[in-house]
Amino acid sequence: MANPADAARPSRRVFMKAGAGVGLGLLGAPYVARAEEPVLNITGWGGKWGDVMSAEIGPAFEKEFECRLRTDTALPFLPKLQASSHSAPIYDVLHTNSNEQWAAAGMGLVEPRIDARLVPNLADVYPYAVSDKIVGVSIFTSAIGLGMRTDKGYTGINSWKELWDRKYDGARGGYVIPVNSLGQCFLMMCGTLFGRGQTDLDAAYAALEKLKPIKLVDFTGAMEKMLLSGEVGLAVIHDSGIYRYDGQNQPIDFVAPSEGVLSLEQVLTITPGSKVKELANAYVNYMLRPDVQKRLAETVWYSPANKTVKLDAKYDAKLLTTPDKVSKLIQVDWKWYNERKDEIDSRVNRIFRA
Amino acid sequence: MRTSLSEAPAERLPATALKSATAAPLRFGHALYLATNIAILIFLLAPIAIVVVFALNPAPFIQFPPTGVSLRWFEKFFASREFMHALVFSLEVAMLTTVCATLLGASAALAIARGNLPGARLVLATMLSPLMLPAILTGLALFQSYVLLDVGRPLWGLVAGHTLVTIPYVVRTTLAVLHNFDTRLEEAARNLGASPTRTFFEVTLPLIKPGVMAGAIFAFIVSFDQFPVSLFLVTPGSETLPITLFNYLKFDLDGTIGAASVVSILLAFLVVVALDRTVGLRSYVKL
Amino acid sequence: MSPAAQRPNGLALFIVPSALLFTLFFFLPIGLMAVMSLLTGNPVVMPHVAFTTRHYARIVNDPYYLEVIWTTLRIGLLTTGLALLIGYPLAHWMARIRSRAGHALLLMAVLAPMLTGIVVRTFAWMTLLSDKGVINQVLISAGLTTKPLQLMYNETGIVIGLVHIYVPFMVLTLTGVIGRIDERLEQAAENLGASPLRAFVEVTLPLSLPGILAGSLLVFALAISAYVTPILLGGFQIMTLPILIYQQISANFNIGFAAALGMMLLVISLVLVLLYNRVLGLVAGQPELQ
Numbered sequence: 052m053a054n055p056a057d058a059a060r061p062s063r064r065v066f067m068k069a070g071a072g073v074g075l076g077l078l079g080a081p082y083v084a085r086a087e088e089p090v091l092n093i094t095g096w097g098g099k100w101g102d103v104m105s106a107e108i109g110p111a112f113e114k115e116f117e118c119r120l121r122t123d124t125a126l127p128f129l130p131k132l133q134a135s136s137h138s139a140p141i142y143d144v145l146h147t148n149s150n151e152q153w154a155a156a157g158m159g160l161v162e163p164r165i166d167a168r169l170v171p172n173l174a175d176v177y178p179y180a181v182s183d184k185i186v187g188v189s190i191f192t193s194a195i196g197l198g199m200r201t202d203k204g205y206t207g208i209n210s211w212k213e214l215w216d217r218k219y220d221g222a223r224g225g226y227v228i229p230v231n232s233l234g235q236c237f238l239m240m241c242g243t244l245f246g247r248g249q250t251d252l253d254a255a256y257a258a259l260e261k262l263k264p265i266k267l268v269d270f271t272g273a274m275e276k277m278l279l280s281g282e283v284g285l286a287v288i289h290d291s292g293i294y295r296y297d298g299q300n301q302p303i304d305f306v307a308p309s310e311g312v313l314s315l316e317q318v319l320t321i322t323p324g325s326k327v328k329e330l331a332n333a334y335v336n337y338m339l340r341p342d343v344q345k346r347l348a349e350t351v352w353y354s355p356a357n358k359t360v361k362l363d364a365k366y367d368a369k370l371l372t373t374p375d376k377v378s379k380l381i382q383v384d385w386k387w388y389n390e391r392k393d394e395i396d397s398r399v400n401r402i403f404r405a
Numbered sequence: 406m407r408t409s410l411s412e413a414p415a416e417r418l419p420a421t422a423l424k425s426a427t428a429a430p431l432r433f434g435h436a437l438y439l440a441t442n443i444a445i446l447i448f449l450l451a452p453i454a455i456v457v458v459f460a461l462n463p464a465p466f467i468q469f470p471p472t473g474v475s476l477r478w479f480e481k482f483f484a485s486r487e488f489m490h491a492l493v494f495s496l497e498v499a500m501l502t503t504v505c506a507t508l509l510g511a512s513a514a515l516a517i518a519r520g521n522l523p524g525a526r527l528v529l530a531t532m533l534s535p536l537m538l539p540a541i542l543t544g545l546a547l548f549q550s551y552v553l554l555d556v557g558r559p560l561w562g563l564v565a566g567h568t569l570v571t572i573p574y575v576v577r578t579t580l581a582v583l584h585n586f587d588t589r590l591e592e593a594a595r596n597l598g599a600s601p602t603r604t605f606f607e608v609t610l611p612l613i614k615p616g617v618m619a620g621a622i623f624a625f626i627v628s629f630d631q632f633p634v635s636l637f638l639v640t641p642g643s644e645t646l647p648i649t650l651f652n653y654l655k656f657d658l659d660g661t662i663g664a665a666s667v668v669s670i671l672l673a674f675l676v677v678v679a680l681d682r683t684v685g686l687r688s689y690v691k692l
Numbered sequence: 693m694s695p696a697a698q699r700p701n702g703l704a705l706f707i708v709p710s711a712l713l714f715t716l717f718f719f720l721p722i723g724l725m726a727v728m729s730l731l732t733g734n735p736v737v738m739p740h741v742a743f744t745t746r747h748y749a750r751i752v753n754d755p756y757y758l759e760v761i762w763t764t765l766r767i768g769l770l771t772t773g774l775a776l777l778i779g780y781p782l783a784h785w786m787a788r789i790r791s792r793a794g795h796a797l798l799l800m801a802v803l804a805p806m807l808t809g810i811v812v813r814t815f816a817w818m819t820l821l822s823d824k825g826v827i828n829q830v831l832i833s834a835g836l837t838t839k840p841l842q843l844m845y846n847e848t849g850i851v852i853g854l855v856h857i858y859v860p861f862m863v864l865t866l867t868g869v870i871g872r873i874d875e876r877l878e879q880a881a882e883n884l885g886a887s888p889l890r891a892f893v894e895v896t897l898p899l900s901l902p903g904i905l906a907g908s909l910l911v912f913a914l915a916i917s918a919y920v921t922p923i924l925l926g927g928f929q930i931m932t933l934p935i936l937i938y939q940q941i942s943a944n945f946n947i948g949f950a951a952a953l954g955m956m957l958l959v960i961s962l963v964l965v966l967l968y969n970r971v972l973g974l975v976a977g978q979p980e981l982q
Contacts, residue, residue: 092641097652097653097655097656098655098656098657099656100656101656121642122641123640123641124641124652125636125639125641125644125652126652127942129942130637130947131548131637133734133947134545134548134552134734135552136552136555139555154945158945221839221840229939229943229944230939230943267928267929268928269655270655272654272656273654273655279466280466280468280824281824282824392943392944393944393946396939396943396944397754397756400931400936403929404929404931438785439785442782445778445781445782445859448778448859449856449859450801450804450805452816452817452819452820452856453805453808453816455816455826456808456815456816459819470829508709510710512706512709512710513706513707513709515703515706516703516704516706516707517707519701519703520700520701520704520705520706521699521701521703521704522707523700530962530965530966532714533909533913534718534962535718536913536914536917538917538954539917539919539933539934539937539954541919541934541937541941542722542725542951543718543721543722545725545941545947546721546722546724546725547717547721549725549734550720565713565716565717566717568713568717569714569717569718573910574910577865577906577910578864580906581902582868582872584902585869585872619864619868622803622864623861626803629809630806630807630810632811632919632920633917633934647810647811650809650811650812651811651920654811654815662811662812663812665812666809666813666816669807669808670804670808673803673807674800674803674807677803
């Protein structure tokens with residue numbers, strides 16, 4: 052090198068250019084990365100579930116799978132999915148209860164079966180989670196039974212039929228059957244309690260007539276609040292709705308009636324037209340991971356579907372975490388129910404009018 | 406030498422002896438009038454007081470009497486990314502909607518009242534019809550149409566829906582002013598040599614401003630509070646406040662919604678006051 | 693001022709922007725809904741759909757749906773009547789009050805309910821009217837009643853809630869019109885010997901009819917389309933048309949039937965509006981009140 056400055060100048064220029072290039076690249080990288088990041092559209096509940104999903108589980112999933120998770124919490128989900136085209140569905144994964152999943156499957160909006168090869172954790176779930184009463188896979192469940200106030204002197208409640216006792220007039224709580232799966236399960240239970248079985252609609256209707264006066268809500272959150280404020284004293288509710296107030300010293304308790312508890316499943320399915328099927332399956336698999344299951348189960352008091360999950364003692368005591376406990380869950384025939392839903396709803400609307 | 410009744414200052418005509426004979430029943434009537442109105446005001450404001458109490462009560466459900474004062478719900482509200490985003494988004498949508506609805510609605514009202522439109526009655530009924538149809542159907546119809554056209558659920562789609570359901574207010578209030586309008590003012594202006602255009606901008610428009618502003622206020626409030634049309638047209642991450650609140654209510658019936666409401670009232674007041682200062686609701690006051 | 697035989701002038705063009713908005717965003721989508729009400733399914737997502745009148749037949753043949761329609765209209769009429777009764781005195785005060793500060797305060801008081809938001813407002817009424825709510829707690833602790841009064845879970849609660857929401861609309865519509873009535877007309881009547889009451893009934897009231905019409909139509913239309921308030925305050929046991937429509941969309945996925953119900957509501961309300969317009973116009977001595 053004759054002149055070190057000469058040699059330095061071009062390399063300085065090169066360095067500047069390289070530096071600028073790297074700088075721009077760094078600035079632009081997030082945009083570039085975001086533009087290429089796949090988006091997974093899912094649905095989800097609000098409340099405590101939504102809080103823990105958006106704070107922990109969601110971001111962890113996004114980080115591991117380098118994607119963006121968009122969660123719709125604005126109910127109702129199915130009409131929106133129904134109105135969107137099959138080739139460009141607004142959701143990739145649909146999370147809702149069994150009844151709606153069956154309706155969705157019936158309309159061809161979701162795939163009825165999850166591929167076990169793409170979702171390996173499927174091998175670890177309880178039989179109920181993939182039974183013939185389920186489309187997709189159930190990732191959690193809760194038990195539908197009776198919730199009661201402990202400060203009203205109610206004793207000896209161990210049967211569903213207690214709800215019909217006249218002494219609960221003015222304190223009884225139930226669900227709007229057309230829109231709520233707990234209500235629908237309860238209707239079928241009425242058929243079992245007072246008739247030949249889940250499909251005995253006439254017995255169910257007669258029983259519902261006798262249930263009035265009753266206060267109705269459309270969602271479990273509202274039922275929880277009615278119990279907390281004392282607006283109702285004995286109500287149909289799932290165990291999660293009572294147990295999640297554990298530690299808050301609330302005068303409420305859950306009763307698993309002797310005739311059996313019904314299963315309220317949290318079910319995931321994948322839409323056939325999804326453009327990110329691999330990611331969707333990865334999400335389903337992720338939600339079945341023991342550590343994710345444990346975190347969610349302990350936050351909202353759901354019973355995990357993965358049988359290898361070990362919950363802390365106080366959760367383990369109350370939730371359904373053994374094959375024996377789980378086998379007591381009553382699953383209903385949603386296919387049968389959905390076929391008759393219109394006429395059932397017409398009838399029930401007529402029964403429950405003030 | 407008839408002075409225009411609308412223009413002369415509101416002087417009271419001299420009272421006659423006849424009036425003093427009716428003084429006692431007058432005072433009772435007046436007291437009754439005031440009492441009735443105070444009662445009505447209490448009816449209007451009591452629930453708001455309840456909302457404020459609930460926003461400050463620490464219990465996470467409906468509880469009366471309240472057990473204390475706590476700012477936890479306000480904290481929760483402001484800490485919630487969802488609520489904050491929804492609040493800002495609602496304000497944006499409401500602003501856009503107000504501008505569109507005011508411009509379109511006021512001009513439509515002028516056309517209906519003064520434009521000698523064939524079938525003006527039918528046109529008016531049509532302009533008011535978005536109110537007649539359950540807004541949820543309007544929202545669903547729009548959603549279905551957007552899906553058909555493959556445009557997704559864009560912001561302009563939401564604003565269009567909101568504008569549809571707020572235009573009737575602007576039309577209604579502007580027409581109410583136009584109906585009682587003293588056209589002799591315009592005649593006077595034209596007699597003094599102003600062109601029709603000038604008369605329009607310097608006489609007509611200022612005089613209908615109270616009606617238009619009332620409509621604009623309605624449009625803002627209705628849009629900010631809109632629920633059914635928004636239901637199908639919002640996307641995750643871009644939700645309006647009423648939607649977020651309603652969904653929240655399904656899971657958590659606690660004081661956060663009270664806090665949200667208190668904040669909404671204060672914010673909306675600011676907007677109304679700002680409208681007053683800039684565009685002048687004073688003219689609305691000074692009839 | 694009868695514009696009957698005059699040709700459209702330049703101002704007529706001002707309707708064009710609104711006409712465009714309405715055509716694109718209202719008529720076409722609503723037309724789509726009307727078409728959907730005559731189809732067996734959603735053509736966007738279902739391959740084979742056919743025309744059918746079964747949705748309308750279902751409504752007309754079943755007394756339950758007629759009952760739902762009547763409930764909706766009844767609630768609408770009650771709400772409108774009460775809102776008018778309550779709103780008029782307040783509108784009158786607001787229009788006649790002399791102090792600017794007073795007017796501003798009244799305006800804020802009237803606007804405040806509207807600004808709380810529909811969800812929260814309804815929720816506040818639930819706090820007041822429920823069995824464990826404020827009113828019942830006060831009554832029970834004052835010993836005036838032993839069992840809680842059923843102030844909600846019925847039509848009463850719905851009407852109270854709706855009236856509360858819509859009185860501000862009524863007041864704001866009326867106050868402008870009343871304000872524009874020259875007070876000296878009333879004073880002239882009083883000086884001629886009429887009592888203030890008579891002056892009101894024979895001078896002010898007739899002159900405020902356009903406002904009454906506008907306000908009533910507005911409140912009625914809103915009341916029959918209400919969803920949030922009736923569903924929450926009726927305790928889900930009063931079925932109105934909007935609630936049924938929403939249920940059909942969200943829980944039964946029957947877009948066609950929901951659309952048919954919506955069309956029924958639209959037609960009925962339009963008929964009622966035209967009737968009301970005509971009747972009030974006759975009362976006011978004009979063929980039509982705009």
